[in-house]
Amino acid sequence: MTGTPHRRGADRTESIMRTTLELGQEIGYARLSIEAVAARAGASKQTIYRRWSSKGALLLDSLLSMNGPRLDYPDTGDIVADLRTQIHAAVDLLARPPFAPLFKALIGEAQHDPQVAAALNERFITPQADKTVTRLKTARDQGQLSPAFDLDLAMAILSGPLYFQLLITQEQLTHEYVDRILDALFAGMGPRPHTPTSHARPPSPSVPPA
Structure with a gap:
């Protein structure tokens, strides 16, 4: 048959x-x-x-259609560790042929072909962005991120340096570069300690005796 x-x-x-x-x-x-x-x-x-x-x-x-790593977020309760795991997997995918050069070519093609751009956004970019925002929301709800932080902006800040290096400078993406991005970002995304505001007048400086 x-x-x-x-x-x-x-x-x-x-x-x-x-x-x-x-x-x-x-x-x-x-x-x-x-x-x-x-x-x-x-x-x-x-x-x-x-x-x-x-x-x-x-x-x-x-x-x-490639059988690459699943770019899904783990949820260990540690947002930085989970982001690091997922982004390291994405960087590993982009570091090996044939995905890396052909993915860059596809992004270039999307600038001239609206149908390709729409399909790329619908089938790859948007689903990955949604996964990131969902994982960040969970972390925000758990108090690991500032309650007021814009999650869509956080996703853009996380992915922007990766695409800049991949497409503009065309330097190799590495785990060390990802770790530097996360270290820099979470200094600003972490919850701020509450410092009570005091309305009391500060004490007058002491005047030395004449």
Whole structure:
């Protein structure tokens, strides 16, 4: 038996996405084409275009299909430790091929293709941001963060330095860099000690005897 049509279709989809990642790693995103993917995967261009509207859409699905680490937050009761665990896993994913160079290429493609930008936000950026905000809210409710801290802003502050280094300076992301970000941020995000305000006049300085 050759399998059901549904299974054959799933196998063909998996083969196309795997080929996309292999070719993208070999020749780079700029030279990657639907024609090249079709030729190596043994599929027709029409088959690919029935599933994906563009090269960017195909790459997004291919990257999301990778069996990488789950970027979910643990909840040990220590927000800094849990953020460190999750962000270290994200940095490890971005440090290895083919994800790192192809993810950067996908972000570049999203600047020119609104459909790719919308799909990237809906399927990757927003879910990860929501996970971060949810974990921060739990920590705030437990008193580990300042009650007045803007959680959406906290998420942006956490991710901004990572994207800056990944996309702008293109320096290697490391665990040490993540730890420096967390150390710097939590000096400002931690709860402030309450200091009662006294309205009493300060004592007058003593006047030495003449």
